[in-house]
Amino acid sequence: MNLFEYTRAETLDAAMSAATEDGAILAGGTNLLDLMKIGVVNPTRLIDITRLPLHDIEEHDGGLRIGAMVRNADLARHPVILSRFPAVAEALLSGASAQLRNAASTGGNIMQQTRCSYFQDPLSPCNRREPGSGCAAIGGETRNHAVLGWTEACIATHPSDLCVALAAYDAVVEITGPDGLREVPMESFHPLPDANGTGPAPLQSGEIITHIRLPDSGGMARNARYVKLRERTSFAFAIVSAAAALEIQDGRIVQARLALGGVAARPWRARTAEKALADQSPTEEAFARAADLALEGAAPSGDNRAKITLARRIAIRALTRAAAGTPDRLPALPASVFEGDCNG
């Protein structure tokens, strides 16, 4: 780890003025310190924002406004999250470990870096780490890489579970910077790669995520699930995952939400699939058609064709579980495929 200067920000203004190119924002530190230890990021200044007043979860217009410093464990246990946004709780609890969730912050979860092993190896060419250097993942070990929205410049996926659920619920990221406030929908916060590189940085110099807003989940509160396929049932990143939420009235789907994880450089909101589900009966056939639409355009970026089939199955399973209703208490193994309540 390189040497850095440590400062604790007492005000948001101080944090913004320090959050420039050679500085890094320290929140929970669970991703940043790890990347610094392996030499992937080398900031010369660390700006600690853990003492800023960004720790509250407030009710807001029927939804929630979540401070960027709210720890993952506290968000997952919040009564309004559990009662009205249960897929957020299930996604959070399916990720990392209890220790990491106690430290990791909401803003940090959004800002976490890809787990692409070539990105994590400073000796490998990587357009994400070093623009213009190439992509060592292409032609390498690619079973965990993207099947949607990738280019020859980058085939990495975003590893967050939380962001997938947030994208499904239309969450908005509130950002403060030198030019004032701006808001970006969660589903488009993370850039997709273009032909030449990994796209524009989600935050400009001096900008900080302050809050995440979740709008009213309306009639979808108790028909929402997160399902995550992984190599072991706990403490592992998704191979593929899906967040699904449905509003069902009189046996018909009024509105549907579906977002996929582990398939692209951002949580993949499947809007065409959602539209196709509107006014349908919540049947296996309808969910299968929706899953086909969700994976439309998917292509392997290497030896990962299986992810397309797996993502389709996980999407069907998430929709099926959402239609069956959110259980009053989340299962012992959140988001596990081993729940035995449906096939697919």
Added chain:
Amino acid sequence: MTQILNLTINGTSQDIPIDDPRATLLDVLRERIGLTGTKKGCDRGQCGACTVLIDGRRINSCLALALSYDGAEITTVEGLAQGELLHPVQAAFIEADGFQCGYCTPGQIMSAVALIAEGEAGLDPERVREGMSGNLCRCAAYAGITEAVLKATRAMNREDAA
């Protein structure tokens, strides 16, 4: 520039001069305070051997920048026993044979203490296993570890009732 870090470790408040800001809480506990019960396993938040309680919550001390926790109350495995009287979780690990080589055990015990305090796993072995999944055991003493957590939960429930 030397910065002064104040930590209350196992009930004792200490001012610790920090010359190198890269020090993690794990480094400070082991190298500066001499509390070597907390173990460095992977040093990357993946194994749980470094688990300590900060203000009552379990975290990986290897991914905690020490300076960021100025003013915090830390409990390490050395802070659990009262003299010769073991904490119920420590006693349960011995009774249930919840270890083999013992390297991961301080982290397992600290994680279990927090898991029981969180109160969400109760006596459901599946929830205990899930709640302990941030602590790897290379000897795979998992069956004994789960039994130890369940034993300790029952013992602490009885204490609460008494």
